[in-house]
Amino acid sequence: MSRKTKRKHVFKEVLEDDMSLPADHQTIVRILSTKGNNLHEVLAPDQSTFLVSMPTKFRKNVWVKRGNYVLVEPIEEGDKVKAEIVRILTNEHIKYFKEDNVWPAEFDEKKKSCDGADDDLLVNTNRLHLIASSEESGSDSDESEDYSDDDVKK
Template identity: 50%
Template sequence: MSRATKKKHVMGEISKDDFSPPKENQQIVRILANRGNNLHQVEAPDNSTFMVSLPNKFRRNIWIKRGNFVIIDPIVEGVKVEGEIVKILSDEHIKYYKKDNAWPQAFTKEERKGNNEIEENLNRPHTWDNGSDDSNDSSNCSDYSNSKGREL
């Protein structure tokens, strides 16, 4: 299967209106961090954190960011990786699950940040205005000349 065909099938599977609630062994979790190699650290409704893997069909086709919600299947024999992502939830899924009372109570108290509410980048240097206004700098423009020797 070509990459374009695979992407078409994966996107079709995600975008279809499958609003079925999670099965008894599945659970809804929130993505906390990407740990590399398609592993994600997640938080369960009981505040426990563990690692889950992204299956091959989603790799290089779907990107998951921090704060997204997914449905996982637990891996019983897993030591480091305790689950596998089955479904990535969209905003429509979340609204439907809340209306259907299938949404975990631990996640209802917290609001997700939308794409418009981007956190401030703390890695940029802060510039501080020292508050001094020197009027001498702008009033005496005749002291400066351009490259052709003319006064400005």
């Protein structure tokens, strides 16, 4: 099977909304980070972290990133790798699982109110932030220098 044909079938399987509920042995987990070699560190609803593997049919065809939710099935072969990804969950899956009360309560995202939300904002470390007090802002006009056209050309 050519790479293009394989990718078409994988995308059809992933994007086709298979809205079946997870089986008893399957678990919904959140991706924490990628560890290389198609391994991902995940967070389970019981707050434990472990490694899961990406099956070969998804490799180089589907990507997951931090914060995505996946459905995993446990494997017995490895010591460090505890499960394998079965399905990558979309927003439609999440909505359907919440309606059927299958979604873990630990993964419910609480919306923050606007009151005091500025405290939770991340600081952009790529920008230099100067904090100036009201006393320093008055002295800015004294420190400014006038450049003549000759100085600019040099």
